[in-house]
């Protein structure tokens with residue numbers, strides 16, 4: 001019992017940080033005809049490479065060679081649209097309304113839905129009837145499997161993952177077979193990366209820890225399920241079908257295709273709708289229309305010409321989160337990008353315990369991470385740095401400083417009150433601490449990016465097959481794109497902090513002022529912060 005609770009905290013925790021994506025499954029020639037007893041032979045997991053880490057790569061490649069090649073025996077190449085015909089015919093025969101979209105190869109996203117005619121802004125599209133949806137209360141083809149899972153009372157995510165494996169392994173006997181044949185054999189979420197790949201390629205980004213956490217959570221969830229359910233019913237959950245690879249495949253499909261339909265109040269895979277790709281510039285979301293149609297629709301937020309790819313939004317997500325759940329970094333500007341910086345109390349601080357108590361009182365800890373966005377100064381991060389820098393030991397004042405570092409509880413007056421407590425020296429020290437953390441992080445990105453400016457020729461040196469080479473290139477490109485996005489945010493912060501610090505140090509006539517008074521004087525003296533923000537905006541255009 002306790003075990004079950006423990007098991008699923010993984011998926012739940014993981015989902016709370018990742019939010020909702022969209023559905024699909026198997027290749028006709030690879031899986032279909034087999035039913036419950038199939039065995040698998042799947043994708044070799046390939047190692048990444050870095051010029052600076054040739055040694056490690058060599059080790060990984062040796063490990064790869066020894067690795068047993070396992071995985072799922074269903075699914076198709078995600079760039080292939082051949083199976084899409086099967087999907088479209090099935091949906092049409094089963095009553096899907098005539099579509100103004102067609103599945104095609106596209107530039108962003110491999111396959112996507114393309115307008116077959118002019119579409120106006122505000123047009124309702126798709127109309128996928130509820131009978132096509134796969135949700136935690138869908139009917140199980142294998143009644144025995146469904147009964148065991150329902151009795152176990154599993155949450156939605158693991159229920160859906162097991163449902164997918166159960167149906168996919170039934171091949172052509174599953175009613176969803178035409179859908180499963182269009183699902184990618186290797187979904188492009190972080191679950192398809194090895195931990196070694198994460199450590200090599202995401203080394204400079206805070207996303208690395210979240211990626212490892214995702215992979216471990218899903219692996220742990222699988223192990224707990226195996227111990228508590230699969231092993232107790234080996235005939236219903238054959239070990240050669242319910243493998244870790246199959247489970248990662250299923251979770252990868254859920255990560256990258258599951259949608260939360262607000263009007264229906266549940267998560268679902270929506271065949272056809274899950275062929276829509278994401279654009280951070282788009283504001284159109286899938287939902288269930290409860291009125292006459294009772295179907296999944298979305299409303300276009302712009303007009304499209306015939307032949308243009310039509311996009312939806314998977315949510316206002318930063319690129320790091322898109323990489324974890326969906327395995328891509330948008331090529332367009334993403335206004336939702338942020339990068340996290342971490343700060344912590346000084347171990348030598350005589351007020352360490354009192355400061356930690358104040359932080360914990362407001363739900364903070366040491367160390368603590370703060371998001372830095374492109375369009376905003378991280379006020380909470382600076383407030384946290386002020387607490388670290390302050391020589392105050394009064395619990396009420398420390399509590400006030402800690403509260404100013406929280407997003408939820410801080411009030412407009414808190415910052416002013418904290419500034420009034422701090423000396424000019426403490427204020428400057430707080431800025432310097434944030435700047436140091438920012439610049440350390442910039443330096444890590446720089447060394448990663450420099451190490452990855454190698455040419456493909458050099459990569460060929462390390463990588464001995466075209467499949468490995470292309471995976472290495474793909475992972476490197478994703479990592480470089482992510483790092484550039486995140487580093488750009490930090491450059492902007494660095495610029496602002498340096499400017500503010502210069503202001504703090506040089507404002508005439510403020511030598512004897514407190515930090516707060518200096519701050520006020522600085523802002524009154526022409527609003528340096530805003531001015532520099534404006535300058536950067538111009539530079540970036």
Ligand SMILES: C[S@@+](CC[C@H](N)C(=O)[O-])C[C@H]1O[C@@H](n2cnc3c(N)ncnc32)[C@H](O)[C@@H]1O
Nearest residue numbers: 022108109111188256274275276277278326328
């Ligand atoms: C819901 S599916 C969309 C359909 C998918 N392209 C397919 O062929 O099955 C989500 C996946 O599409 C891809 N994708 C979506 N939007 C993308 C984009 N803007 N750029 C690159 N890949 C994208 C990613 O591989 C992601 O995991």
